[in-house]
Amino acid sequence: MSKSDFVRSLRGSAESAAVIPFPAEGDRALVTAIIQKRPGAEALLFERYSKVVENILWRTLGPDPEIEDILHDVFLAAFASLDSLREQDAVRGWLVGIAIRQARKRIRKRRRGSFIRLFAPSKLPERASDAASAEVTRALRACYEILDRFPVELRLVFTLRHFEGMELTEVAAACGVSLATAKRHLGRAQQRFSKYAAKSAALADWFGEKS
């Protein structure tokens, strides 16, 4: 690699790093462009936020064969109701809110059909067995089996805080509860999770006696 190539490749990394924090100043213009049906505007919104929404869905639901459909529904709902968005600078939070509502709906639907186990072998996505080791799927399986026993709100707060790494204030806003309620939910969820995880061999490394 020549020196100029090397420097260029680093510039590439710097450029890609510079676009990360989803600049809020661009969102208002983007929302206006979508409302005005300007070509490419919806695509830009999808490009900018699909990863964020997909992350939220994966963390809250775990491996679920319907994630693709739910992601689709989130953006359909977003495009359909964008003109009612009051704070046009707060697109991210608004989309996260829609994603949480869809995730909540999905968890409740799964629970209603609880005889169909999320992690029944036939329900594991095909890609999962190709990409991850048995060890990975076993720990995750144990983790989400425990979360399946949680009340929906506790599960959402727990996964958003610990798996998605959100601040508690963000979690509270995304779930539509007060900060105090979010704190209380998180405490109860952690207590419950520790109790079940201590009995799980797959999570012994984290919650066993040595921990």
Add this chain to the structure above:
Amino acid sequence: MSSPHRWSEFGREMSRQLDELRAGSGVAPRVRTRLGVALKAPSKGPVRSWALIAVAAVTILAVLSVRPFWMQKGAPLRAYRGMDESEPLGAGARVHGEDGQALLRFPDSAEFLLEPRASMEIADIDGGTARLALDRGRAHVSVVPDRGADYRISAGPFEVQVKGTRFRLGWDPANDRFDLVLYEGRVLLSGCSFGVGFAVAAGQQVRASCHDPVFEVKPIASGSKADAEVNVPSTPSAAATAAGDPSLPPGSGPRSPDTVAMLPPITEPPSWVGLARHGHRKEAWARIRSQGVENAILHAAPAELILLGDTARGVGELVLARRLYQLVRSRAPGSHSAAFAAFALGRQEFDDRGAFREAAQWFGTYLKEEPRGDLAREARGRLMESLHRGGSESAARQMADEYLRLHPRGPHSKLAAQLARAQEPHR
């Protein structure tokens, strides 16, 4: 677990495993297509459209024509014994695990670790296909997916077709016993009771004998009878046995679940992981050594390979650590673990070798792959410092500006401020 730090560590680990699970699942592009939102602006005319199509076609052709040397038509797929690359092995070569283990290795990262007293022959190597024959004993196999090379392994009358996977294969010719434990991916078995093809999925173990028209399939790490199942292939011989054909020897009919449950349990995954995670490096390393380093590598998921690399580095096994990080990048390209491995390689170049240009490349790679990752701030800081110490002052200053903009109070902000203040030398 009560400490917030431990909770966030646990959360990160679960997230990492989720990311590995979903790596390359391609959900977003499919949804984008379903929503009908094209990412490029609408074309401004037919000429531009055709020009774009032509450029895309040329690009695709160019990309397809650039293949690794081991995938190029006519280029031989080389095999090596152990880490020694001075003498490539050709067709007819045989590798024995005499008193210890023996490693047969291919440049696309495929590895065949033979247990003591096992023997394997390279039957044929032709372009992108290698045919191997396990004469006897057990082999631990790891083949990286999507590398193009195909591997076919015969074990007596049985054959295993492999694309990308990890499994343990055993063949005992004296007792006509074939066994396979599949940890990852999918393989296709053929020969004897498997007929023309039987697909095995990750998490299953299979046992067969050519003498019996049935074979046994059982989940790994499950001793319960309920989980056991018997597969009876729809071959004429199997049907005859199931119907109680008197011409077949006694006991050759379909096995009852009781028989299946008598299979010895598969060894549980190594417990060095827990020790290493809790910071008991020496104890973890001793456990790894006792079970065999290569064995641990073959059984480790990408995130565990990084942990193994960190453990090796912690006890001074720097060459091994480097190999492990590189293995993660080849085994799980595009994953969160691969990005982590890039950071680890940068850290190793920086801290252990003082090779700042190489370190800068690895930190740059991490930032390209995970610009918002957990280690992005540290990677930017280290990249800036690597550039500075490697003599690339202009690039270092550029990085310093970016660092100050994104992390004005970060741990490298003092150095960043110094570099940003430095003047360009007069030309």
